[in-house]
Amino acid sequence: MLSGERFQAVYILTGSEEEALAKARDICLEQTVELPGELIPAGTIRDSVVGRLESFEPHGDRFRAVVSYAAETAANELTQLLNVLYGNISLKPGHRLERMVLPPSMLGRYRGPRFGISGLRERLGVERRPLLFTALKPMGLSARELAEMAYQFALGGIDIIKDDHGITDQCFAPFEERVRLCAEAVSRANRLMGRRSIYVANITSSPRKVFERAALAASAGAGGFLLAPGLAGIDALREIADDDSLALPIFSHPAFQGSFVTSRDDGISHYALYGQLSRLAGADAVIYPNFGGRFSFSREECESIAAGTSVEMGAIKPIFPCPAGGMSLDRVPELLEVYGPDVIFLIGGGLFKHGPDLVENSRYFREMVERFAGGKIPNGES
Amino acid sequence: MLSGERFQAVYILTGSEEEALAKARDICLEQTVELPGELIPAGTIRDSVVGRLESFEPHGDRFRAVVSYAAETAANELTQLLNVLYGNISLKPGHRLERMVLPPSMLGRYRGPRFGISGLRERLGVERRPLLFTALKPMGLSARELAEMAYQFALGGIDIIKDDHGITDQCFAPFEERVRLCAEAVSRANRLMGRRSIYVANITSSPRKVFERAALAASAGAGGFLLAPGLAGIDALREIADDDSLALPIFSHPAFQGSFVTSRDDGISHYALYGQLSRLAGADAVIYPNFGGRFSFSREECESIAAGTSVEMGAIKPIFPCPAGGMSLDRVPELLEVYGPDVIFLIGGGLFKHGPDLVENSRYFREMVERFAGGKIPNGES
Numbered sequence: 177m178l179s180g181e182r183f184q185a186v187y188i189l190t191g192s193e194e195e196a197l198a199k200a201r202d203i204c205l206e207q208t209v210e211l212p213g214e215l216i217p218a219g220t221i222r223d224s225v226v227g228r229l230e231s232f233e234p235h236g237d238r239f240r241a242v243v244s245y246a247a248e249t250a251a252n253e254l255t256q257l258l259n260v261l262y263g264n265i266s267l268k269p270g271h272r273l274e275r276m277v278l279p280p281s282m283l284g285r286y287r288g289p290r291f292g293i294s295g296l297r298e299r300l301g302v303e304r305r306p307l308l309f310t311a312l313k314p315m316g317l318s319a320r321e322l323a324e325m326a327y328q329f330a331l332g333g334i335d336i337i338k339d340d341h342g343i344t345d346q347c348f349a350p351f352e353e354r355v356r357l358c359a360e361a362v363s364r365a366n367r368l369m370g371r372r373s374i375y376v377a378n379i380t381s382s383p384r385k386v387f388e389r390a391a392l393a394a395s396a397g398a399g400g401f402l403l404a405p406g407l408a409g410i411d412a413l414r415e416i417a418d419d420d421s422l423a424l425p426i427f428s429h430p431a432f433q434g435s436f437v438t439s440r441d442d443g444i445s446h447y448a449l450y451g452q453l454s455r456l457a458g459a460d461a462v463i464y465p466n467f468g469g470r471f472s473f474s475r476e477e478c479e480s481i482a483a484g485t486s487v488e489m490g491a492i493k494p495i496f497p498c499p500a501g502g503m504s505l506d507r508v509p510e511l512l513e514v515y516g517p518d519v520i521f522l523i524g525g526g527l528f529k530h531g532p533d534l535v536e537n538s539r540y541f542r543e544m545v546e547r548f549a550g551g552k553i554p555n556g557e558s
Numbered sequence: 559m560l561s562g563e564r565f566q567a568v569y570i571l572t573g574s575e576e577e578a579l580a581k582a583r584d585i586c587l588e589q590t591v592e593l594p595g596e597l598i599p600a601g602t603i604r605d606s607v608v609g610r611l612e613s614f615e616p617h618g619d620r621f622r623a624v625v626s627y628a629a630e631t632a633a634n635e636l637t638q639l640l641n642v643l644y645g646n647i648s649l650k651p652g653h654r655l656e657r658m659v660l661p662p663s664m665l666g667r668y669r670g671p672r673f674g675i676s677g678l679r680e681r682l683g684v685e686r687r688p689l690l691f692t693a694l695k696p697m698g699l700s701a702r703e704l705a706e707m708a709y710q711f712a713l714g715g716i717d718i719i720k721d722d723h724g725i726t727d728q729c730f731a732p733f734e735e736r737v738r739l740c741a742e743a744v745s746r747a748n749r750l751m752g753r754r755s756i757y758v759a760n761i762t763s764s765p766r767k768v769f770e771r772a773a774l775a776a777s778a779g780a781g782g783f784l785l786a787p788g789l790a791g792i793d794a795l796r797e798i799a800d801d802d803s804l805a806l807p808i809f810s811h812p813a814f815q816g817s818f819v820t821s822r823d824d825g826i827s828h829y830a831l832y833g834q835l836s837r838l839a840g841a842d843a844v845i846y847p848n849f850g851g852r853f854s855f856s857r858e859e860c861e862s863i864a865a866g867t868s869v870e871m872g873a874i875k876p877i878f879p880c881p882a883g884g885m886s887l888d889r890v891p892e893l894l895e896v897y898g899p900d901v902i903f904l905i906g907g908g909l910f911k912h913g914p915d916l917v918e919n920s921r922y923f924r925e926m927v928e929r930f931a932g933g934k935i936p937n938g939e940s
Contacts, residue, residue, distance in 0.1 A: 177729070202852075209696030210722055215910050221698035225730075249697060251728045255763055255789040259724060259813055263789070266816030267853050267883075314591030315631060316603035340592055342641060346633045347559075348607075381637055382793040383765030407637040407645070409791025411764040431641055434648030435825040436817045443817040470584075471649050501649075528597050 178224050181247040184277040185261050189239045190270035190441045196239035199271060200229050203243050206264050225249060238441070240274070252285050254411045254457060262444060273444045275484075276452060283490035287418050291425045291460045292493025293518050299399075299425065300335050301372045305549040306512065308333065308542055309498060309522040312358065313340035319349040323357035325534060329527075330365030330373040332538020336520065337362060338376035338402050341429045345381070352392060359397035374399025376427055379416070380408050387415075390422050400425040400460075406432030410457050417458025427498065428459035437477075446477040451484010455495050461520055466499030468507070475514070482515055496520045505530055505541055509548045517549055560606050563629040566659040567643050571621045572652035572823050578621035581653060582611050585625050588646050607631060620823070622656070634667050636793045636839060644826060655826045658834060665872035669800050673807045673842045674875025675900050681781075681807065682717050683754045687931040688894065690715065690924055691880060691904040694740065695722035701731040705739035707916060711909075712747030712755040714920020718902065719744060720758035720784045723811045727763070734774060741779035756781025758809055761798070762790050769797075772804050782807040782842075788814030792839050799840025809880065810841035819859075828859040833866010837877050843902055848881030850889070857896070864897055878902045887912055887923055891930045899931055 187203060189196040204227030209216055216222045230242040250257040265271045289295075297303060310329050312322045322343075329337045337358070345351040355377045362375040377393035379386055379401045386408055390401055401424055405413045417426055430450065436443040444453075446464070454462040462485060465471030467478045478499060486494040497515060500522035511521065523541060530537040569585060571578040586609030591598055598604045612624040632639040647653045671677075679685060692711055694704045704725075711719045719740070727733040737759045744757040759775035761768055761783045768790055772783055783806055787795045799808055812832065818825040826835075828846070836844040844867060847853030849860045860881060868876040879897060882904035893903065905923060912919040 208724065209698065210693075210724060211696050211907050211910065215907065216696060217698070221696055225696070225698035248729055249724070251726050253726060253763055253767075255786075256724070256726045256728075259726075259762075259786070259789055263724065263786070263813035264816075266788070266814050267812060267820070267847050267855075268816070269820045269854055311592075314593050314598060314603055314607070316591065316599070316607035342590065342592060342631070342638070342645065344633050344635060344638045344641075346638075347630055380641070381635055382797050383768065383791060384797055385635075386765065404637075404641070404645070406648070407641055407791070407793075409765060409789070409794065411789075412791065415764050415766055430649060431645035432648050434646075434650070435821070438649070438651045438824045439817070439821040442820045465649050472651055473649075525593050525597065528593065 177220055178246050178248055179281070181279045181281050182228070182244040183247060183250065183279060183282055184230065184242055184244045186274040186276070187241045187243065188235055188272040188274050189241055193239065196241070197232060200232050200239070200241035200243065203227060203241070203265055203271070204229055207260050208245065208249055210264070247279065247282050250282070254414050258410070270441050272442060273448055275445065275448045280490050283492060286456050286492060287458065288455060288489070288492030289426070289458050289460045289495050290417055290423060292495050295493070296425050296460050296496065299372070300374065302335060304517055306517055306545055307335045307496065307520040308545060309336040309338065309520045310334050310527050310538070311338050311340045311522070311524040312343065313524065315340060315342050315346060316348050319354035319357050322349055322354055323361040326358045326375055327361035327365050328534040329538050330362045330371070331369065332535040333371070333542035334538050335373050336376055336400065337373065338427060339378035340524070341378055341380070341402060341404055341431050343378055351389060352396070355393050355398055356396045362399070363397060376400035376402050378402040380404045380429070383409065383412060386412050390416050394422055394424055398424065400427060402427045402429055404429040404431040405454070405457065406430065410453060413457040413459060425460040426458060428454045428462045430464050445480065446473065447480040447484040450481040451487070452489070455485060455489065455492060459495060461496035461498050463498040463500050463522055465501035466503055466511070469501040469503050471501045479514065498522045500524070505544060508544045512548050521545065559602060560628050560630055561663070563661045563663050564610070564626040565629060565632065565661060565664055566612065566624055566626045568656040568658070569623045569625065570617055570654040570656050571623055575621065578623070579614055582614050582621070582623035582625065585609060585623070585647055585653070586611055589642050590627065590631055592646070629661065629664050632664070636796050640792070652823050654824060655830055657827065657830045662872050665874060668838050668874060669840065670837060670871070670874030671808070671840050671842045671877050672799055672805060674877050677875070678807050678842050678878065681754070682756065684717060686899055688899055688927055689717045689878065689902040690927060691718040691720065691902045692716050692909050692920070693720050693722045693904070693906040694725065695906060697722060697724050697728060698730050701736035701739050704731055704736055705743040708740045708757055709743040709747050710916040711920050712744045712753070713751065714917040715751070715753070715924040716920045717755050718758055718782065719755065720809060721760035722906070723760055723762070723784060723786055723813050725760055733771060734778070737775050737780055738778045744781070745779060758782035758784050760784040762786045762811070765791065765794060768794050772798050776804055776806055780806065782809060784809045784811055786811040786813040787836070787839065788812065792835065795839040795841060807842040808840060810836045810844045812846050827862065828855065829862040829866040832863045833869070834871070837867060837871065837874060841877055843878035843880050845880040845882050845904055847883035848885055848893070851883040851885055853883045861896065880904045882906070887926060890926045894930050903927065
């Protein structure tokens with residue numbers, strides 16, 4: 177009855193060797209049959225449906241367990257895959273999901289990002305250098321004021337201009353009006369400068385509204401979607417990415433996902449959450465707080481996210497890491513060394529802080545990136 | 559332009575007094591305008607849109623800060639309310655959301671649970687005693703086998719019989735077939751016994767599929783929905799609850815939400831997450847791992863959840879706490895003392911473990927609850 181295909185989850189477990197081994201064995205039951213061992217029916221269920229402990233070894237001061245699960249347990253659903261990987265054991269301390277390994281048959285069920293690195297570069301007409309990304313803020317400005325700001329950023333050469341993730345459909349700047357005005361403003365600047373910058377609309381909302389907002393944004397001329405899977409559900413990301421009637425790049429925002437990563441011994445690794453899962457769900461770029469900014473991710477954690485965005489995953493395209501959060505312009509050279517050219521620099525407050533003129537600040541940001549990334553200026557300046 | 563209405567969030571913060579105060583001040587910016595103080599436009603934005611630190615005081619070895627936000631920042635959206643309460647600061651260690659306080663104008667925007675405690679009691683015909691709840695498992699059984707099990711539970715007098723939360727649409731027991739057979743089986747037992755037990759279908763899935771499955775389950779005769787908001791998104795719960803074409807009780811499952819509560823210093827309190835937020839979103843009953851079982855919630859944490867399910871929240875109905883997870887039959891008297899009669903006992907494995915005959919085990923469970931809860935047998939036994 178079963179295909180024999182299995183996927184693997186790597187867990188890091190706390191406790192003594194005996195305790196960690198007990199945790200590993202418990203995972204095999206808890207994540208599948210949810211019954212004590214002696215009550216599990218013999219045959220397929222006991223042999224194949226129950227998780228299988230494939231390896232167990234020390235890992236620094238903790239232990240590393242690899243558990244495999246029958247592909248059928250995940251029912252070809254992303255929500256159920258997450259449930260098998262980390263549903264109930266999220267409720268038990270000392271279990272961290274480190275990574276997942278899906279067989280080709282399961283990867284083949286996911287379309288993944290529609291654009292990925294190469295598709296987004298092509299769309300923006302930027303061949304090699306890092307992409308420049310900023311946010312319209314603060315909440316409280318009118319749609320017209322945000323659109324004027326978008327215009328200035330686009331004039332100054334920012335490639336991607338998004339709504340701040342806290343700007344949704346407030347009375348200050350209602351969704352439809354804002355999206356229309358901002359998309360028009362960026363398009364006006366593009367015509368003037370001969371560029372292909374995009375305005376990215378924040379569509380994070382309820383399961384029903386997220387599709388309405390995506391369709392509205394696409395028809396109003398937005399060039400991409402911002403979505404926080406922690407708020408809207410990660411499968412909302414996948415369904416938007418898979419919808420051929422929408423077909424715009426998606427930028428994943430980490431709001432409300434922090435509790436998965438802030439504890440060393442619980443939750444999900446940066447690599448698996450921001451790297452593997454965002455990508456499997458179809459984000460073309462994943463935003464996360466960069467090291468050395470106002471958040472607390474370490475350099476190693478950020479590098480692991482970047483690794484997850486590009487590790488081999490069958491036909492699923494590599495995507496852009498977007499380090500963000502308290503970044504400043506003077507860190508561009510350092511970050512180029514860490515991430516290489518396939519990165520999107522998301523600078524919000526830092527771009528406002530540089531000086532009073534947003535167009536000038538944007539130009540300075542772009543020049544800095546072009547200079548340090550090798551000087552090639554492939555789009556629009558010919 | 560603004561109504562002047564504000565909602566409050568209570569945060570518990572780590573660090574020295576100076577550090578915790580800096581965190582509290584940072585929250586006011588991070589959760590709203592996301593700009594450094596000196597860049598915030600004067601006027602409404604600085605005066606009202608920015609969060610306001612209302613109080614700050616020691617709280618054991620940590621600090622307690624109350625921050626208020628303009629109602630308009632939450633845009634009448636549950637996703638955006640969560641974002642203001644805990645979006646970006648989820649990514650910063652040492653911030654725990656303890657509770658929220660919404661003004662009547664905001665509470666009035668939420669319909670909350672359709673049934674709540676009184677509505678669910680009425681529907682099941684059980685006036686006073688705790689309700690009995692169990693799960694169909696393990697994953698790997700066929701739809702027919704699960705339906706036979708549902709029949710036995712219903713014969714034995716279990717009020718609510720749900721899919722195990724890991725059973726979704728696997729090939730072993732596809733959703734549509736399973737829901738039809740299980741609903742029929744429970745209905746057959748009801749006719750025989752003159753009872754009103756319900757079968758609760760697990761509809762957890764993607765934003766689009768969750769509505770399809772809910773409609774399918776309702777038309778197949780299911781008596782309720784099981785939904786894991788950690789997987790499907792909490793606003794899926796609200797939209798299902800608000801949909802008059804569905805109109806069945808909703809049981810919220812905690813899978814994949816554990817990382818919010820496992821760390822003492824990060825995340826969201828049990829009270830706010832399982833109590834306040836589940837209820838605001840419209841769950842009629844909230845499942846969580848009971849103390850003393852195979853999970854690690856403490857008695858105090860469980861009591862705080864129960865408090866959150868019944869605290870005054872305007873017109874939003876109180877809901878049932880459903881302690882679960884490794885509960886055994888012999889704990890019924892103890893748990894009645896902790897929770898009182900307005901509780902649903904969810905016993906899964908413990909009901910299988912008691913003996914080989916599920917009908918007998920169910921009867922024993924029911925007798926135990928009736929005896930200790932005062933002996934009243936109001937439904938179906940007349």
